Amino acid sequence: MTYSYFKNMQVNNVIFVYQGEVTADLVSSILQMMENKLDGDGEDKKVKKKVFNVMVECLQNVYHHLDALETSNVSGKINDKRALLMIGKEDTDYYVITGNYILNERVNAVKEKLERVNKCDKEELKKLYQEILSNEEMSDKGTAGLGMIDIARKSGQKLGFDFHYVNEMYSFFSLEAKVSRVQP
Amino acid sequence: MIFNTNDKNYHISGPLQFSYPCFIDMLSNNLIFMYRGIVTSDLVTHVLQIMEERLEEDKASKKTSKKVFNVMVECLRNVYFDEISEEKSEFEATAILIVKSEEDGYLVSTGNYLKNTEVDALKNRLDKINQMDGEKLKVYYQELLASPVAEKGLSSLGMIDIARKSKQKIAYQFQTVNEFFTFFTLEAKVIKK
Amino acid sequence: MLKPLKIEPTHKTPRVYLEPETNTFELGGRSIPEDSVGFYKPILEWMDAYAENPNPKTEFKFELEYFNTSSSKNILELLKKLEAIFNKGNEVHIIWYYDEDDEDMEETGEDYKALLQVPLELVMKAHY
Numbered sequence: 001m002t003y004s005y006f007k008n009m010q011v012n013n014v015i016f017v018y019q020g021e022v023t024a025d026l027v028s029s030i031l032q033m034m035e036n037k038l039d040g041d042g043e044d045k046k047v048k049k050k051v052f053n054v055m056v057e058c059l060q061n062v063y064h065h066l067d068a069l070e071t072s073n074v075s076g077k078i079n080d081k082r083a084l085l086m087i088g089k090e091d092t093d094y095y096v097i098t099g100n101y102i103l104n105e106r107v108n109a110v111k112e113k114l115e116r117v118n119k120c121d122k123e124e125l126k127k128l129y130q131e132i133l134s135n136e137e138m139s140d141k142g143t144a145g146l147g148m149i150d151i152a153r154k155s156g157q158k159l160g161f162d163f164h165y166v167n168e169m170y171s172f173f174s175l176e177a178k179v180s181r182v183q184p
Numbered sequence: 185m186i187f188n189t190n191d192k193n194y195h196i197s198g199p200l201q202f203s204y205p206c207f208i209d210m211l212s213n214n215l216i217f218m219y220r221g222i223v224t225s226d227l228v229t230h231v232l233q234i235m236e237e238r239l240e241e242d243k244a245s246k247k248t249s250k251k252v253f254n255v256m257v258e259c260l261r262n263v264y265f266d267e268i269s270e271e272k273s274e275f276e277a278t279a280i281l282i283v284k285s286e287e288d289g290y291l292v293s294t295g296n297y298l299k300n301t302e303v304d305a306l307k308n309r310l311d312k313i314n315q316m317d318g319e320k321l322k323v324y325y326q327e328l329l330a331s332p333v334a335e336k337g338l339s340s341l342g343m344i345d346i347a348r349k350s351k352q353k354i355a356y357q358f359q360t361v362n363e364f365f366t367f368f369t370l371e372a373k374v375i376k377k
Numbered sequence: 378m379l380k381p382l383k384i385e386p387t388h389k390t391p392r393v394y395l396e397p398e399t400n401t402f403e404l405g406g407r408s409i410p411e412d413s414v415g416f417y418k419p420i421l422e423w424m425d426a427y428a429e430n431p432n433p434k435t436e437f438k439f440e441l442e443y444f445n446t447s448s449s450k451n452i453l454e455l456l457k458k459l460e461a462i463f464n465k466g467n468e469v470h471i472i473w474y475y476d477e478d479d480e481d482m483e484e485t486g487e488d489y490k491a492l493l494q495v496p497l498e499l500v501m502k503a504h505y
Contacts, residue, residue, distance in 0.1 A: 001213075002295040002369040003359055006220060006280045014199075016221025019210045021234050024411040028389060029227040031409075037222060046478045049443070053481060056409050056445050063411060064447075084207050088199055099203040126488065133453060134492050146446040154481055160200045174203035 014088045021081045027059045034087060046183040051094045053154045054177050059085060061147045061175075062098045084174075093157075093178040102173040107163055110173065113145065114161050117152045125153050151177050216283040216290075223279045228260045235283060242285075244376060251349045252290045252374045256283070258342040259370060263296045275365075289375040298368045303358055306368070313343045314353045321348050346372045379430070382423045390416055391441065395423055397432055404455075405440035405474075408448040417451035424458040434468040435459065440502075441474075441482060453489065460495040471497040477504050 015037065018030065034055060038048045062083050084099035102110065120128060129149045152159055160176030210218060216238055219231065235256060239249040263279035279296035298306065316324060325344045347354055355371035381396035391406040410416045437459055444452065456471065463469035473486035483499060490497045 002280055002282055002293045002371070003357065003367055005218065005282065006295050006367065014220065016219070017206070018217070018219045018221070019207065019215065020217025020219070021238065023230065023234055025230040026227070026234065027411070029224065029230050032388065033222055033224050033227060036224075046480075049476075049479055050481065053443060056443065060409070060411060060445055060447065084203060084210075086199070086203065086206075090199075095199055097200060097203050099207050126484070130488050130491055133449060133488065146449065150446045150449075153484070160198070162200060162204065164204050172204055172207060174200060176198075176200040176203075 013090055014086060016085075016087055018085045019082070022059075022063050022083045022085070024063060027063050030059065030085065031055060043181070044183065047094070047179065047181055050154055050156075050179045050183065051096075054151055054179055055087065055096050057147050057151045057154070058096045058098050058175065058177055061151075062100050089181075092182070093180050095176055095178045097174060097176045099172060099174040101166065101170045102163075104165070104169060104171050107171050107173070111161070111163065113148060114159055114175075117148055118158045120152070122153070122156075125149055129153065155179055214285045216285050218280070218282045220278070220280040222277050223260070223263050223281065231281065232256060232260070244290075248289075248374060248376050252292070254349050255346050255372050255374055256292050258346050259292050259294045259372060261342060263294050286373070289373055291371060291373045293369065293371045295367060295369040297361065297365045298358075300360070300364060300366050303366050303368075307356075307358065309340050310343060310354060310356055313340065313347050316347075318348070318351075350374050379423075379426055382420065384420075391444075393420055395420075395427070397427065400432060400434070400436065402435060402437040403440065404452075405438070405442075407442045408444035408452070410445075410448070413445070413447040413451050417448070417455065421451070421454055421458065424455060428458060428462050428465075431462045431467050434470070435462060436470045436472065439471070439473045439486075442476075444485075449485070453492065456489055456493055456495070456497075460493055463495040469495055471495060473497055473499050474502050475499065476502055 015034070016030070018026075031052070035052060038051060043051070062085065082101070084097070086095075086097040086099075088095050088097075117125070117128075129146065132146050132149065148159070155177045157178045157180065160174075160178075162174040164172040164174075166172050217231070217234065219227070232253065236249070236253060239252060244252070260281065263281065276297045279294060282291075282293040284291040284293070313321070313324075321344050325341065325348070328341050328344070343354060350372045352373055352375075355373075357369040359367040359369070361367050379397055381398065382393060383396070384390070384393040386392035386406040389407065389410050391404050391408045394401050394403040396402075404420075408416075439452075459469050459471060473489065475482035475486060483501070486497070486499045490499070
């Protein structure tokens, strides 16, 4: 079992995959590990910064998001703190993928938000970012709307996403952000 | 088995397409967690923390929790490196950790690369320990404790500890990768009490 | 006199040096804590106290390397407190440093500049 998992993960140039409960400390260790890895790989400073930024935002997004789910009244069947984190390096891009449960009732809103972000060009994203930054209420949960725009801005590419129906309560939501390994 | 993409709704390309199947696979196999990548001691600490909380949630007995925790500590010691030194390439520092919940207990499994030259010695040590019963393990443990020889990586002491705490033979597997490296898998199961 | 506020940096939180006596006001490094509100609360409270009796001239330096969106709101709050001091007729000068090759940090500086009336100067740090 163990070896087949390991081998499968190699196919997609995966730097790491984690599946399980996500805690703040775990996110920090992963970020630190990735930072060392990017340093060790001698990646371009600009690329390194962007990858790190996108990683922070994506990973913390999941962490905060899951926290939100925990407070809602959920069935004990699904361990709602479980998530998937995956970072990989392809010839042209780094990719950061996160996956987590999302309440079905929120799917449409998140989808619309993503579609809206994906339709924006650089200037529009900037405007949207400033708008939300100055209007949205501050919360200790972070600002998910702002996070998404920030990821899109720093990634400089369209966000990939995918929703899967799990049961009457939940869907599984995957988000992918890419950072080009060639920065102008 | 792992990336089952029979789902008709599936037309996402690139690595994103693996996200959902990966996750579903984990659920159907009852994996508590799975990590594959460079393993640092910091990461190990936090993974252990998560596991500790998880065992509490599972209402596992104190005894079982302690055992699982100890077995994890020993198994993980085998796979992490604080820094990627020159002798240990990134390739060698990349490992996999899996904790699986089974009906009667928990399965802890690690996998990592070894130099082919290290295989025989490790295998001999594992076999030696697997042949011993509880009493013999105890004696051997005390003997090794008193001996001044320090071993690198998964030590005999660590193995004995795993064997004693899991009360089972240690399952292992060596898979030759190429002329230099072998993939070594270790599996220890702790039965719920 | 208001006691200086000194917070040493960690791998997740920035260094914060606020010392009216020597006219030192600095925030630098990385700001990526999960709980940014908790981290910034004492800083914002300190700024409130400082605003009651500020120096005639306040020069505040931001020298951030990374920050997450959860910090961005708090940083805006901090900037707004500086703006309030400025609006009361005090001299306030904010310098936003960014690395030569860090266009994201430059853009964020521009974002803040667009949202504020208080003078905010963007300064590039060249590599030597």
